[in-house]
Amino acid sequence: KAGVTQTPRYLIKTRGQQVTLSCSPISGHRSVSWYQQTPGQGLQFLFEYFSETQRNKGNFPGRFSGRQFSNSRSEMNVSTLELGDSALYLCASSWGGLQGNSPLHFGNGTRLTVT
Amino acid sequence: QKEVEQNSGPLSVPEGAIASLNCTYSDRVSQSFFWYRQYSGKSPELIMSIYSNGDKEDGRFTAQLNKASQYVSLLIRDSQPSDSATYLCAVNVRDSNYQLIWGAGTKLIIKP
Numbered sequence: 001k002a003g004v005t006q007t008p009r010y011l012i013k014t015r016g017q018q019v020t021l022s023c024s025p026i027s028g029h030r031s032v033s034w035y036q037q038t039p040g041q042g043l044q045f046l047f048e049y050f051s052e053t054q055r056n057k058g059n060f061p062g063r064f065s066g067r068q069f070s071n072s073r074s075e076m077n078v079s080t081l082e083l084g085d086s087a088l089y090l091c092a093s094s095w096g097g098l099q100g101n102s103p104l105h106f107g108n109g110t111r112l113t114v115t
Numbered sequence: 116q117k118e119v120e121q122n123s124g125p126l127s128v129p130e131g132a133i134a135s136l137n138c139t140y141s142d143r144v145s146q147s148f149f150w151y152r153q154y155s156g157k158s159p160e161l162i163m164s165i166y167s168n169g170d171k172e173d174g175r176f177t178a179q180l181n182k183a184s185q186y187v188s189l190l191i192r193d194s195q196p197s198d199s200a201t202y203l204c205a206v207n208v209r210d211s212n213y214q215l216i217w218g219a220g221t222k223l224i225i226k227p
Contacts (some may be wrong), residue, residue, distance in 0.1 A: 033215070043159070043203065043217035056212040090158060098213035101147035101166060106158035 002027065004093050006107035013114050018079040021110045025072050025093030031055075032074035033097070033104065034066060037088040049074050050097045078112075086114045118143065119206050121218035130227050131209045134191040138218050140205030141185070146213070148180055148187045149205040153220065159203055163189060 005024040013019050023031050033048040033056075045058040049068035066076045072093075078085055088111050092104035118141045128134040136150075147166045147194065151159035163178040165171045171178045177190040187206075191198055204218040 035217075042219045043205075045217070046217045048213070056214060058214055087118075097208055097223075098215060101163045101164075101207055103149065103164050104159075106160070108158055 004091060004105055004107035005089055006089075006110050008110060009108065010110045011110060012091050013081050013112065015081055015083060015114060018077060019081060019112060021023060021076045021078075021089055021112075023074045023076070023084045023089075023091035023093075023107055025074070025091075026105055029093035029095055029105070030072055031094045031097030031100075031102065032068055032072065033073070033092050033094070034076050035092065036060075037109075038086075043090075046076070048098055050099075078105050081114045083114050086112060088112075118208070118216045119204055119218040121202075121204050121221045123219055124222040125223045125224050126221055127226055129193050130196060130225055132192060132194055132206075134194045134198065134223055134225070136189040136191075136202050136221050136223065137186060138188065138206075139186045140204075140206045140208075140216070143208045143210060145182070146207040146209055148178070148207070150178060150187075150189045151203040151205060153201045153203055155200075162202070164200075189221075196225045196227055197226045199223060 031050045033045040048056040052068045068074045088109045090109045092106045094102035096102035120139045150162040153159045165178040165180045175192045179188045201220040203220045
Protein backbone atom coordinates (compact mmCIF):
# COMPACT_ATOMS: atom_id res chain seq x y z
CA LYS A 1 0.00 0.00 0.00
CA ALA A 2 1.46 3.36 -0.97
CA GLY A 3 2.10 5.81 1.84
CA VAL A 4 1.26 9.47 2.13
CA THR A 5 2.84 11.50 -0.65
CA GLN A 6 3.65 15.18 -0.33
CA THR A 7 4.88 17.42 -3.11
CA PRO A 8 7.07 19.29 -3.55
CA ARG A 9 9.76 18.27 -1.03
CA TYR A 10 11.40 21.69 -1.00
CA LEU A 11 10.23 25.19 -1.81
CA ILE A 12 11.88 28.58 -1.69
CA LYS A 13 9.59 31.59 -1.86
CA THR A 14 9.83 35.32 -1.30
CA ARG A 15 7.91 37.32 1.29
CA GLY A 16 4.51 38.33 0.01
CA GLN A 17 4.17 35.45 -2.42
CA GLN A 18 1.75 32.59 -2.04
CA VAL A 19 2.39 28.87 -2.11
CA THR A 20 0.38 25.68 -2.62
CA LEU A 21 1.40 22.34 -1.15
CA SER A 22 -0.09 19.00 -2.13
CA CYS A 23 -0.81 15.81 -0.21
CA SER A 24 -2.07 12.44 -1.45
CA PRO A 25 -3.32 10.23 1.39
CA ILE A 26 -3.17 6.49 1.81
CA SER A 27 -5.81 4.83 -0.32
CA GLY A 28 -9.07 4.54 1.62
CA HIS A 29 -8.22 7.28 4.11
CA ARG A 30 -10.76 10.08 4.08
CA SER A 31 -9.06 12.35 6.59
CA VAL A 32 -6.12 14.59 5.77
CA SER A 33 -4.67 16.89 8.40
CA TRP A 34 -1.90 19.44 8.10
CA TYR A 35 0.80 20.44 10.57
CA GLN A 36 3.55 23.02 10.80
CA GLN A 37 6.81 22.02 12.47
CA THR A 38 9.43 24.57 13.52
CA PRO A 39 12.34 24.31 15.98
CA GLY A 40 10.79 26.98 18.19
CA GLN A 41 7.14 25.98 18.25
CA GLY A 42 7.35 22.27 17.52
CA LEU A 43 4.42 20.60 15.80
CA GLN A 44 1.27 22.64 15.48
CA PHE A 45 -2.06 21.54 14.07
CA LEU A 46 -3.33 23.62 11.14
CA PHE A 47 -6.56 21.95 10.05
CA GLU A 48 -8.21 18.69 9.11
CA TYR A 49 -10.28 17.83 6.06
CA PHE A 50 -12.63 14.88 5.95
CA SER A 51 -14.66 13.95 2.87
CA GLU A 52 -13.98 17.32 1.23
CA THR A 53 -15.06 19.37 4.28
CA GLN A 54 -12.89 21.22 6.75
CA ARG A 55 -13.89 19.49 9.94
CA ASN A 56 -11.41 20.86 12.48
CA LYS A 57 -9.15 23.86 12.66
CA GLY A 58 -6.17 24.98 14.72
CA ASN A 59 -5.20 28.50 15.70
CA PHE A 60 -3.57 29.78 12.54
CA PRO A 61 -4.52 32.98 10.69
CA GLY A 62 -6.72 32.96 7.62
CA ARG A 63 -3.67 33.20 5.35
CA PHE A 64 -3.47 29.43 5.82
CA SER A 65 -6.21 27.64 3.96
CA GLY A 66 -6.82 24.28 2.41
CA ARG A 67 -9.14 22.12 0.45
CA GLN A 68 -9.79 18.48 -0.25
CA PHE A 69 -10.85 16.91 -3.50
CA SER A 70 -13.23 14.03 -4.13
CA ASN A 71 -10.29 11.59 -4.38
CA SER A 72 -9.21 12.74 -0.86
CA ARG A 73 -6.12 14.51 -2.15
CA SER A 74 -5.61 17.75 -0.29
CA GLU A 75 -3.90 21.05 -0.92
CA MET A 76 -2.77 23.68 1.52
CA ASN A 77 -2.33 27.28 0.50
CA VAL A 78 -0.44 30.00 2.32
CA SER A 79 -0.93 33.53 1.04
CA THR A 80 1.13 36.65 1.67
CA LEU A 81 4.09 34.65 2.95
CA GLU A 82 6.01 35.89 5.97
CA LEU A 83 9.53 34.97 7.09
CA GLY A 84 7.99 33.17 10.07
CA ASP A 85 6.18 30.78 7.73
CA SER A 86 9.49 29.03 7.03
CA ALA A 87 8.91 25.54 8.37
CA LEU A 88 8.43 21.88 7.60
CA TYR A 89 4.82 21.31 6.60
CA LEU A 90 3.57 17.81 7.25
CA CYS A 91 0.38 16.23 6.15
CA ALA A 92 -1.06 13.09 7.65
CA SER A 93 -3.87 10.82 6.64
CA SER A 94 -6.06 8.59 8.76
CA TRP A 95 -9.14 6.46 8.35
CA GLY A 96 -11.41 8.10 10.92
CA GLY A 97 -9.74 11.45 11.55
CA LEU A 98 -9.63 13.31 14.85
CA GLN A 99 -13.26 12.52 15.71
CA GLY A 100 -12.43 8.85 15.24
CA ASN A 101 -9.31 9.07 17.42
CA SER A 102 -7.46 7.46 14.54
CA PRO A 103 -3.65 7.27 14.43
CA LEU A 104 -1.95 9.40 11.83
CA HIS A 105 0.25 8.34 8.94
CA PHE A 106 2.60 11.15 7.93
CA GLY A 107 4.10 12.11 4.61
CA ASN A 108 7.74 13.14 4.26
CA GLY A 109 6.86 16.81 4.45
CA THR A 110 7.47 19.93 2.40
CA ARG A 111 10.31 22.16 3.57
CA LEU A 112 9.30 25.77 2.89
CA THR A 113 11.86 28.55 3.09
CA VAL A 114 10.68 32.15 2.86
CA THR A 115 13.33 34.76 2.05
CA GLN B 116 0.28 28.21 28.84
CA LYS B 117 1.33 25.16 26.85
CA GLU B 118 -1.26 22.44 26.90
CA VAL B 119 1.04 19.42 26.56
CA GLU B 120 4.32 19.40 28.46
CA GLN B 121 7.29 17.13 27.97
CA ASN B 122 10.82 17.27 29.31
CA SER B 123 12.92 18.23 26.30
CA GLY B 124 15.88 16.16 27.46
CA PRO B 125 18.14 14.83 26.24
CA LEU B 126 17.42 11.73 28.27
CA SER B 127 20.41 9.42 28.22
CA VAL B 128 19.80 5.73 28.99
CA PRO B 129 22.23 2.78 28.82
CA GLU B 130 21.51 0.08 26.28
CA GLY B 131 19.32 -2.64 27.76
CA ALA B 132 17.84 -0.39 30.44
CA ILE B 133 14.29 0.97 30.74
CA ALA B 134 13.64 4.41 29.27
CA SER B 135 10.79 6.34 30.87
CA LEU B 136 9.21 9.26 29.03
CA ASN B 137 6.56 11.48 30.59
CA CYS B 138 3.92 13.86 29.32
CA THR B 139 1.44 16.04 31.20
CA TYR B 140 -1.54 17.83 29.74
CA SER B 141 -3.86 20.61 30.81
CA ASP B 142 -7.44 20.16 31.91
CA ARG B 143 -9.41 20.02 28.70
CA VAL B 144 -11.65 17.41 27.25
CA SER B 145 -8.97 14.99 26.18
CA GLN B 146 -10.13 12.19 23.97
CA SER B 147 -7.10 10.13 23.14
CA PHE B 148 -3.36 10.09 23.61
CA PHE B 149 -0.57 9.15 21.24
CA TRP B 150 3.18 8.61 21.32
CA TYR B 151 5.06 9.23 18.09
CA ARG B 152 8.74 8.70 17.39
CA GLN B 153 10.64 11.06 15.11
CA TYR B 154 14.13 10.33 13.88
CA SER B 155 16.23 13.32 12.86
CA GLY B 156 15.19 14.51 9.40
CA LYS B 157 12.25 12.12 9.24
CA SER B 158 8.52 12.33 9.81
CA PRO B 159 6.81 11.19 13.00
CA GLU B 160 5.67 7.58 13.17
CA LEU B 161 3.13 6.14 15.59
CA ILE B 162 4.45 4.09 18.51
CA MET B 163 1.43 3.73 20.76
CA SER B 164 -2.09 5.03 21.23
CA ILE B 165 -4.04 4.86 24.49
CA TYR B 166 -7.59 5.88 25.21
CA SER B 167 -8.47 4.75 28.74
CA ASN B 168 -6.80 4.73 32.13
CA GLY B 169 -4.26 2.03 32.81
CA ASP B 170 -1.46 0.35 30.94
CA LYS B 171 -1.24 -0.76 27.33
CA GLU B 172 1.62 -2.97 26.21
CA ASP B 173 2.95 -3.57 22.71
CA GLY B 174 6.22 -5.47 22.53
CA ARG B 175 8.93 -3.53 24.32
CA PHE B 176 6.66 -0.48 24.69
CA THR B 177 4.15 0.25 27.46
CA ALA B 178 1.95 3.33 27.56
CA GLN B 179 0.41 4.39 30.86
CA LEU B 180 -2.48 6.82 31.20
CA ASN B 181 -3.74 8.47 34.37
CA LYS B 182 -6.49 10.94 33.56
CA ALA B 183 -6.99 12.02 37.18
CA SER B 184 -3.36 13.13 37.38
CA GLN B 185 -3.35 14.27 33.75
CA TYR B 186 -0.29 12.41 32.64
CA VAL B 187 0.63 9.82 30.10
CA SER B 188 3.93 8.00 30.00
CA LEU B 189 5.85 5.69 27.69
CA LEU B 190 8.19 2.98 28.93
CA ILE B 191 10.68 1.36 26.60
CA ARG B 192 12.14 -1.88 27.92
CA ASP B 193 15.47 -3.34 26.80
CA SER B 194 16.39 -0.04 25.13
CA GLN B 195 18.31 -0.33 21.87
CA PRO B 196 20.51 2.26 20.11
CA SER B 197 17.87 2.29 17.34
CA ASP B 198 15.43 3.72 19.91
CA SER B 199 17.45 6.94 19.94
CA ALA B 200 15.04 9.55 18.59
CA THR B 201 12.70 12.33 19.69
CA TYR B 202 9.47 11.08 21.25
CA LEU B 203 6.41 13.26 20.76
CA CYS B 204 3.33 13.13 22.94
CA ALA B 205 0.09 14.16 21.23
CA VAL B 206 -3.29 14.71 22.86
CA ASN B 207 -6.56 14.83 20.95
CA VAL B 208 -8.73 17.44 22.67
CA ARG B 209 -12.26 18.60 22.00
CA ASP B 210 -13.14 22.21 22.56
CA SER B 211 -15.16 24.11 19.98
CA ASN B 212 -13.74 21.51 17.63
CA TYR B 213 -11.17 18.74 17.78
CA GLN B 214 -7.49 19.61 17.85
CA LEU B 215 -4.39 17.49 18.12
CA ILE B 216 -2.05 19.21 20.56
CA TRP B 217 1.61 18.21 20.53
CA GLY B 218 4.28 18.31 23.17
CA ALA B 219 7.71 19.68 22.24
CA GLY B 220 9.20 16.19 22.36
CA THR B 221 11.81 14.43 24.48
CA LYS B 222 15.12 13.57 22.86
CA LEU B 223 16.16 10.06 23.91
CA ILE B 224 19.73 8.84 23.55
CA ILE B 225 20.52 5.17 24.11
CA LYS B 226 24.19 4.69 24.92
CA PRO B 227 25.77 1.38 23.78
